[in-house]
Amino acid sequence: xxxxxxxxxxxxxxxxxxxxxxxxxxxxxxxxxxxxxxxxxxxxxxxxxxxxxxxxxxxxxxxxxxxxxxxxxxxxxxxxxxxxxxxxxxxxxxxxxxxxxxxxxxxxxxxxxxxxxxxxxxxxxxxxxxxxxxxxxxxxxxxxxxxxxxxxxxxxxxxxxxxxxxxxxxxxxxxxxxxxxxxxxxxxxxxxxxxxxxxxxxxxxxxxxxxxxxxxxxxxxxxx
Numbered sequence: 001x002x003x004x005x006x007x008x009x010x011x012x013x014x015x016x017x018x019x020x021x022x023x024x025x026x027x028x029x030x031x032x033x034x035x036x037x038x039x040x041x042x043x044x045x046x047x048x049x050x051x052x053x054x055x056x057x058x059x060x061x062x063x064x065x066x067x068x069x070x071x072x073x074x075x076x077x078x079x080x081x082x083x084x085x086x087x088x089x090x091x092x093x094x095x096x097x098x099x100x101x102x103x104x105x106x107x108x109x110x111x112x113x114x115x116x117x118x119x120x121x122x123x124x125x126x127x128x129x130x131x132x133x134x135x136x137x138x139x140x141x142x143x144x145x146x147x148x149x150x151x152x153x154x155x156x157x158x159x160x161x162x163x164x165x166x167x168x169x170x171x172x173x174x175x176x177x178x179x180x181x182x183x184x185x186x187x188x189x190x191x192x193x194x195x196x197x198x199x200x201x202x203x204x205x206x207x208x209x210x211x212x213x214x215x216x217x218x219x220x221x222x223x224x
Contacts, residue, residue, distance in 0.1 A: 106123050136156075
């Protein structure tokens with residue numbers, strides 16, 4: 001199978017979808033987008049990121065067929081079996097020669113049951129962007145565009161102080177969200193760039209803010 005067919009098959013397998021239309025709906029795409037990708041023979045990386053986040057699967061398995069399948073198999077209720085995934089396997093990519101300078105792990109914004117964020121890949125960044133304690137997340141929400149687009153890599157310093165107007169990461173639901181911080185006296189307000197789609201959230205007390213604040217965003221690499 002070529003690259004598209006192999007990755008597409010694994011996407012259908014893990015999402016339990018059967019058709020292009022069902023997969024397109026899951027990815028918030030027009031069905032024609034899947035057809036066009038098939039003609040080109042390449043699955044866009046953003047689709048893989050979306051599936052990896054939704055179903056907590058390893059990017060190496062989704063893109064290259066390298067097991068294991070799931071980040072946390074226990075949360076799925078079963079262990080992926082070797083024979084179930086063998087049909088979707090491709091030869092693994094050439095191994096990296098150890099750690100590369102400027103390389104950082106990239107995390108999903110979808111948290112696990114224990115409150116951590118699974119690693120979904122690794123990326124090399126210019127050294128001037130690398131600093132101690134920084135964590136890089138792949139963004140999946142669109143309400144912060146054009147400041148942060150879907151698929152952007154955003155660096156966060158957990159626990160760093162945040163002032164008026166800062167771009168911050170906050171814990172919400174089962175994951176991490178990015179918002180613009182506004183201060184009104186002792187009240188914190190979290191604003192999306194697309195205010196017509198996502199209304200501001202007011203955080204009236206310091207204790208509530210401490211409970212939901214994760215860290216400050218310091219830079220973002222936007223997808224082309």
